[in-house]
Amino acid sequence: MLEVRNITGGYAPETPVIRDVSLHVDAHEIVGLIGMNGAGKSTILKHVLGLLEPFTGEIMLEGGSLSADPLKFRSRISYIPEQPRLYEELTLWEHLELTKLVYRLEESVFAERTKRLLDVFRLTDKVNEFPNTFSKGMQQKVMILCAFVAAPDLLIVDEPFVGLDPLAIQSLLDLLIEMKREGHGILLSTHILATAERYCDRFVMVNAGQVALHGTVDEMQAQSGLAGATLEEMFNHVVSGGSSR
Ligand SMILES: Nc1ncnc2c1ncn2[C@@H]1O[C@H](COP(=O)(O)OP(=O)(O)OP(=O)(O)O)[C@@H](O)[C@H]1O
Numbered sequence: 001m002l003e004v005r006n007i008t009g010g011y012a013p014e015t016p017v018i019r020d021v022s023l024h025v026d027a028h029e030i031v032g033l034i035g036m037n038g039a040g041k042s043t044i045l046k047h048v049l050g051l052l053e054p055f056t057g058e059i060m061l062e063g064g065s066l067s068a069d070p071l072k073f074r075s076r077i078s079y080i081p082e083q084p085r086l087y088e089e090l091t092l093w094e095h096l097e098l099t100k101l102v103y104r105l106e107e108s109v110f111a112e113r114t115k116r117l118l119d120v121f122r123l124t125d126k127v128n129e130f131p132n133t134f135s136k137g138m139q140q141k142v143m144i145l146c147a148f149v150a151a152p153d154l155l156i157v158d159e160p161f162v163g164l165d166p167l168a169i170q171s172l173l174d175l176l177i178e179m180k181r182e183g184h185g186i187l188l189s190t191h192i193l194a195t196a197e198r199y200c201d202r203f204v205m206v207n208a209g210q211v212a213l214h215g216t217v218d219e220m221q222a223q224s225g226l227a228g229a230t231l232e233e234m235f236n237h238v239v240s241g242g243s244s245r
Contacts, residue, residue, distance in 0.1 A: 001027050001185040002048065002154055007057030009047050010209075016055060017043045018209040025154065025185040030176060032200035033189040034231075036239055040209040041189040042082060045158055048187070049079055061154065075103065078147040082158040082189075084139035086131045093127040095142060096149055103150040113149045120171050121145060137163045148175055155179060157188045161195065173199055197231040205238055212238040 002025040010017030018040040025031045033041050046052045048059055050070045059066040066073045087095065100110045118124040121141045126134070131142045140163050147155060157176075161169050176186055176199065190196050196203065203220060205213040213220040213234060221227055224234050224242060 001025055001062060002187065003060040004044070004048060005058045005060065007047055007054040007059065009052055009054040010043060011052070013055050016209070021206070021211055023204045023211065023214065025187050027183045027185050028180055029201040030180050030186040030188055030199055032196040032203045033187060033206065034191070034193065034196055034203060034235065035206035039206045041206055042158055044206065045156055045187070045189060048156060049077065050074060076153045078150040078152050078155055080143050080147045080157045080160050084136070084143050086139060086142060088130070088132050090130070091128050092123060092131050092142060095131065095146055099146045099149050103152065105149070110149065113151070117145050117148055121168060137165060137168065140164055141168060144172060151179065151184070153184060155184055155186045157186065159189055159191065161190065161192055193232045193235060203231065205235065207238050
């Protein structure tokens, strides 16, 4: 579904932040993007979203290139950012309606999804309020709602658990599993390794802007030479300078 091929990129060509990064996300899977603060996870996601242009390399979705048709590419992705980004002048309901228009959702599909999601995230009685007056966790829920209402082929989620209450975290995880079963692909960046280990099918472990280990837990154990290691043990090994690929 998504293929990132050998991208080098960042914010200024003379100082690339990520180097020769490759990864892929298939239908029916959750891929965990993990790494320390500043490792380059958000920068990779910004390249996938087309917010940054790679200096070299290529990003493909279902065989089509991001650079060839960015608008079509973006209509097939939804994104839950690390920091909620909301429109000051729109109510919660208007945020949802905007999502309906942008993703060209059928009214019946939109009505069914919004009803269920507002109920799951306990926001039904807030639809006419302005999310910029919400708490941080409630604002994050608005971003989650918009992404799941859109429900395109690929969902990109950047550090989604911070600020959510335990019920909301579980609801989000349940929805991610449901989307995966329905055939969507999910790229999930997180620091919460125990959750990643439990819910992700494969991983891309990034260290200092490069992919250090990738694949299933078994595959990464083989790459790192750490038979039987947990994700956290492999993470500690990589960040303390242990050998990579
Ligand atoms: N807008 C920016 N301009 C210049 N450099 C940036 C910018 N945003 C991030 N960087 C740099 O890029 C590098 C990677 O940052 P990035 O935000 O991708 O890390 P991350 O892995 O997502 O970290 P975290 O887990 O803290 O969110 C860091 O050295 C950071 O200082």
